[in-house]
Amino acid sequence: MRWFESGIGYQIYPQSFLDTNGDGIGDMRGIIQKLDYFCELGVTFLWIGPIYQSPQDDGGYDISDFYHVDPRYGSDQDLKELLAKAHQKGLRILLDLVMNHSSDQHPWFLESRESVDNPKRDYYIWRKGKNGGPPNNWESFFSESAWQYDKLTDMYYMKIFSAHMPDLNWANPEVRQEMFALAKYWLDLGVDGFRLDAISHLSRDESFRDSRKRADATGFVPDWSKFSNRPKVFEYLKDFRHQVLDNRDVLAVGEVGGGASVGLARKFSDPLDGGFDLVFTFDHCWQNDSFGNDTKEDQKFEVQVDKLKAVFDRWYRGMHQDRMLVVYWLNHDHPRVLSQYGDTGVYRKESAKMLANTLYFLYGTPFIYQGEEIGMSNVTYQKISDFRDVSAQNYYKSAKDRLSKAQILKFLQRTSRINARTPMQWDDGEHAGFTTGSPWVKVNDNYLKVNVKDQMADPDSIWHHYQKVLTLRKEPKIRKAIIHGKLKWLHLRHPDIFAYSKITDELTLTVISNFRNREIEFPLGEYREIHCHNYPDLLIRNHKIVLRPYESVVVFA
Numbered sequence: 295m296r297w298f299e300s301g302i303g304y305q306i307y308p309q310s311f312l313d314t315n316g317d318g319i320g321d322m323r324g325i326i327q328k329l330d331y332f333c334e335l336g337v338t339f340l341w342i343g344p345i346y347q348s349p350q351d352d353g354g355y356d357i358s359d360f361y362h363v364d365p366r367y368g369s370d371q372d373l374k375e376l377l378a379k380a381h382q383k384g385l386r387i388l389l390d391l392v393m394n395h396s397s398d399q400h401p402w403f404l405e406s407r408e409s410v411d412n413p414k415r416d417y418y419i420w421r422k423g424k425n426g427g428p429p430n431n432w433e434s435f436f437s438e439s440a441w442q443y444d445k446l447t448d449m450y451y452m453k454i455f456s457a458h459m460p461d462l463n464w465a466n467p468e469v470r471q472e473m474f475a476l477a478k479y480w481l482d483l484g485v486d487g488f489r490l491d492a493i494s495h496l497s498r499d500e501s502f503r504d505s506r507k508r509a510d511a512t513g514f515v516p517d518w519s520k521f522s523n524r525p526k527v528f529e530y531l532k533d534f535r536h537q538v539l540d541n542r543d544v545l546a547v548g549e550v551g552g553g554a555s556v557g558l559a560r561k562f563s564d565p566l567d568g569g570f571d572l573v574f575t576f577d578h579c580w581q582n583d584s585f586g587n588d589t590k591e592d593q594k595f596e597v598q599v600d601k602l603k604a605v606f607d608r609w610y611r612g613m614h615q616d617r618m619l620v621v622y623w624l625n626h627d628h629p630r631v632l633s634q635y636g637d638t639g640v641y642r643k644e645s646a647k648m649l650a651n652t653l654y655f656l657y658g659t660p661f662i663y664q665g666e667e668i669g670m671s672n673v674t675y676q677k678i679s680d681f682r683d684v685s686a687q688n689y690y691k692s693a694k695d696r697l698s699k700a701q702i703l704k705f706l707q708r709t710s711r712i713n714a715r716t717p718m719q720w721d722d723g724e725h726a727g728f729t730t731g732s733p734w735v736k737v738n739d740n741y742l743k744v745n746v747k748d749q750m751a752d753p754d755s756i757w758h759h760y761q762k763v764l765t766l767r768k769e770p771k772i773r774k775a776i777i778h779g780k781l782k783w784l785h786l787r788h789p790d791i792f793a794y795s796k797i798t799d800e801l802t803l804t805v806i807s808n809f810r811n812r813e814i815e816f817p818l819g820e821y822r823e824i825h826c827h828n829y830p831d832l833l834i835r836n837h838k839i840v841l842r843p844y845e846s847v848v849v850f851a
């Protein structure tokens with residue numbers, strides 16, 4: 295078994311993790327300070343979001359120097375120290391590798407835009423406009439055209455994310471070599487692998503013809519097939535594996551994301567194809583239908599438990615025989631899972647524990663997102679300008695003529711990725727102990743009652759529950775059940791209860807979770823031991839277990 299198959303990952307969003315120099319931005323020394331924290335929680339490796347030099351148009355995913363740490367996060371030396379100290383403690387480190395695009399302030403781009411015959415011109419994708427507009431009707435992921443006009447040469451460059459993030463031209467072999475050299479540089483420095491950003495988009499439909507699909511409210515067409523999962527991506531990635539990853543004991547996790555079927559994910563993680571060790575997919579993330587529904591402000595966005603289970607079932611069936619899965623509830627691009635699938639009111643604690651039980655005994659390598667372990671939840675910012683994120687601001691621009699401000703606010707409060715990006719709530723001091731300065735983005739008001747310090751002092755807290763779950767996962771017979779056990783769903787189609795067993799010849803581990811805030815009866819079979827229960831006792835009536843609001847229990851038989 296490779297190290298990450300039995301490992302436990304934790305994602306750090308560096309600018310919001312811990313600030314040690316009072317500039318309001320989390321930094322590398324903050325991560326170094328907390329290395330023991332991860333060990334105590336039970337984490338074995340970290341994925342750290344991009345820390346490279348960047349004008350920060352898109353949270354550091356817009357990179358102007360791929361080889362150096364941005365001074366806001368510290369120095370190159372700090373990163374080396376972080377690697378050394380983490381390794382001493384047995385923690386491995388993944389960096390975010392962004393190869394699809396650069397910042398428009400990257401020297402390559404500054405040269406590329408100079409003239410049509412500049413040697414770096416072909417590092418990016420330039421096309422002439424059409425009928426006074428962009429070269430085609432493709433939409434970017436951030437609610438506008440996928441092209442940006444540049445008057446210097448009177449042409450457009452392609453950018454599937456923000457206007458300040460021109461797409462690199464992977465069809466150019468020089469670009470590929472640059473990127474392979476970059477990845478080798480970081481691996482040679484001692485990083486243990488990468489999360490590969492936006493990796494399914496490296497190739498485009500090179501005819502660049504208009505999409506025939508319908509435009510949305512932006513006037514452009516959200517036809518991701520024009521630049522996602524295209525055949526050439528697999529060729530590029532095969533070379534990447536051979537030239538960069540082969541013969542190194544490192545982890546490559548590809549963000550293959552939306553629209554990737556099980557079949558495609560298998561291709562991305564086929565040693566002879568995409569070659570990733572693990573892939574992130576998004577199917578389980580929006581099972582409350584809140585994504586895209588910006589006009590349905592009064593609808594109750596209740597998680598559809600049967601659909602959620604069907605997603606996990608599909609991925610398990612398609613992958614478990616020869617691929618490892620990732621299990622995660624959220625990352626920095628999502629709202630908080632407690633707000634989506636749990637309860638942020640009276641059952642905050644119960645529902646956060648329930649979500650941990652439900653996910654982390656399933657087949658897969660966990661990635662916990664910072665703050666999840668204390669039940670952090672969505673923010674209730676009242677001003678659009680508080681949503682300091684390019685995708686939120688672009689969405690606002692594209693929606694403001696058709697929706698009221700109140701509607702837009704509600705939608706952002708529910709779906710915006712800033713929800714996951716607010717500062718980590720360390721204690722009940724000013725700015726939640728995140729910074730002594732003024733935080734780059736507002737702290738969630740609930741830090742007085744939701745913070746690490748209080749929860750570490752309270753054995754019944756969400757934090758301690760996470761610690762229990764992770765400790766349990768590491769016990770050999772339980773690890774065996776999670777990784778090699780057969781998955782058996784209990785009432786797969788039940789609309790409210792998420793229940794399954796993982797079965798080996800030594801153990802039947804069963805998880806039963808109530809996703810609702812009301813009592814529900816459920817059959818309970820034989821059991822010998824009870825673990826990770828979020829209520830003090832089991833309530834049995836007529837040979838059935840009566841699950842109270844958000845009750846969840848792990849039993850062994």
Ligand code: NOJ
Nearest residue numbers: 352355455491492626627
């Ligand atoms: C995916 C990242 O997770 C997201 O935060 C970013 O905006 C895009 N890729 C572009 O890099």
